[in-house]
Amino acid sequence: MFSGAQFSLYPMSDDFVDIILGALDSLDPYRDRLRVETDPVSTLLVGSPDIVLAALRDVFVTAAAGGVHCALTATLSRGCPGEADDPICAGGPGRPPDRSLADRVQDAVDAVAAATPVGRPVDAQLSVYPLGAEQHMDEIYGCIDFLKRSAVFAGPKHFCTRLSGDAGPVFAAVQEAFTRFGAPDGHLAVDLTVSANSPSTRRPAAPSGA
Amino acid sequence: MFSGAQFSLYPMSDDFVDIILGALDSLDPYRDRLRVETDPVSTLLVGSPDIVLAALRDVFVTAAAGGVHCALTATLSRGCPGEADDPICAGGPGRPPDRSLADRVQDAVDAVAAATPVGRPVDAQLSVYPLGAEQHMDEIYGCIDFLKRSAVFAGPKHFCTRLSGDAGPVFAAVQEAFTRFGAPDGHLAVDLTVSANSPSTRRPAAPSGA
Numbered sequence: 001m002f003s004g005a006q007f008s009l010y011p012m013s014d015d016f017v018d019i020i021l022g023a024l025d026s027l028d029p030y031r032d033r034l035r036v037e038t039d040p041v042s043t044l045l046v047g048s049p050d051i052v053l054a055a056l057r058d059v060f061v062t063a064a065a066g067g068v069h070c071a072l073t074a075t076l077s078r079g080c081p082g083e084a085d086d087p088i089c090a091g092g093p094g095r096p097p098d099r100s101l102a103d104r105v106q107d108a109v110d111a112v113a114a115a116t117p118v119g120r121p122v123d124a125q126l127s128v129y130p131l132g133a134e135q136h137m138d139e140i141y142g143c144i145d146f147l148k149r150s151a152v153f154a155g156p157k158h159f160c161t162r163l164s165g166d167a168g169p170v171f172a173a174v175q176e177a178f179t180r181f182g183a184p185d186g187h188l189a190v191d192l193t194v195s196a197n198s199p200s201t202r203r204p205a206a207p208s209g210a
Numbered sequence: 211m212f213s214g215a216q217f218s219l220y221p222m223s224d225d226f227v228d229i230i231l232g233a234l235d236s237l238d239p240y241r242d243r244l245r246v247e248t249d250p251v252s253t254l255l256v257g258s259p260d261i262v263l264a265a266l267r268d269v270f271v272t273a274a275a276g277g278v279h280c281a282l283t284a285t286l287s288r289g290c291p292g293e294a295d296d297p298i299c300a301g302g303p304g305r306p307p308d309r310s311l312a313d314r315v316q317d318a319v320d321a322v323a324a325a326t327p328v329g330r331p332v333d334a335q336l337s338v339y340p341l342g343a344e345q346h347m348d349e350i351y352g353c354i355d356f357l358k359r360s361a362v363f364a365g366p367k368h369f370c371t372r373l374s375g376d377a378g379p380v381f382a383a384v385q386e387a388f389t390r391f392g393a394p395d396g397h398l399a400v401d402l403t404v405s406a407n408s409p410s411t412r413r414p415a416a417p418s419g420a
Contacts (some may be wrong), residue, residue, distance in 0.1 A: 010220035040410035129339040200250035
């Protein structure tokens with residue numbers, strides 16, 4: 001099943017080019033398991049969901065390490081009927097076809113609880129879009145139930161769900177939302193925003209990121 | 211039908227707070243027709259699609275006017291079954307229920323051709339997610355056909371379609387994708403990224419935005 005992401009990294013700094021270039025070095029350990037293509041608006045990662053999410057986490061944590069306010073946005077997609085499959089996407093985690101929605105919620109909660117912290121607090125929000133199904137809201141509500149029960153839930157919002165916590169379990173939660181819901185090999189997209197070092201979270205009166 | 215967006219504005223500058231605050235003043239002419247709520251990660255706009263898109267365009271054009279590399283990302287949504295309707299969303303453009311897909315493609319092309327330029331070149335990419343329909347790819351392919359025939363088409367990408375041109379017709383194309391495809395009052399989401407003043411588009415060797 002074809003899977004991957006288009007992501008963009010936004011350091012709110014005059015030094016944004018150097019911060020982006022330094023962060024993209026974090027892709028190096030994954031390059032044999034990812035197809036990477038950059039254009040002026042975003043970078044494409046094609047690979048299995050676990051490798052794509054690990055790479056996104058490491059890029060973002062590296063960019064944010066210097067304390068600059070940074071954001072990462074990503075469009076994740078799997079199973080799009082319009083995309084030819086690619087062997088580089090094989091071998092990652094998939095949704096077991098025989099697990100009920102309630103079981104998958106619990107599996108996802110457990111996976112986030114087992115995720116290794118990396119020492120970088122982040123705020124995030126995501127939307128999950130299971131496509132090609134008439135009862136798409138059942139899977140969305142299941143995913144929201146999982147996120148609410150996870151250790152990184154920060155609150156509901158219109159059109160998305162807020163997460164907050166260490167980047168390790170936050171990106172693990174995104175991976176669970178991306179792989180554990182929707183049809184087993186069906187078309188599903190995730191719209192993700194991650195933010196770190198925002199002045200808004202230090203001084204509530206100052207706007208940031210929006 | 212409930213409609214709106216969560217958007218974030220990212221000026222790649224040490225002065226990002228002032229640039230964001232200045233750009234948010236562009237919402238003022240629309241505030242009687244929008245509900246606006248800001249948190250540390252994004253700003254919510256609830257209103258009819260034409261007002262939401264005009265507000266996003268004006269915020270982004272204002273932020274980019276000083277020449278700083280800026281990006282805007284937005285999650286647009288309409289018709290979500292989980293959202294109670296709001297009178298502030300009424301009165302905007304909708305998809306006529308009696309127009310064929312081919313007619314809607316032509317309507318959208320014509321609307322972009324008639325859009326007023328605002329004098330600010332931008333690059334953009336978007337994904338359209340018609341939810342709750344088994345034949346969702348028909349509407350996606352129709353929307354891609356419209357974008358390819360529009361004056362602002364810049365090329366295909368995995369998971370999204372690239373646009374480039376004046377911000378006026380580019381945001382008009384996003385509005386058409388958001389309102390003209392999917393079921394007439396159905397659930398549809400758009401994942402949008404807009405970029406301006408990127409060093410990548412001036413010097414091809416320099417990365418930017420990703």
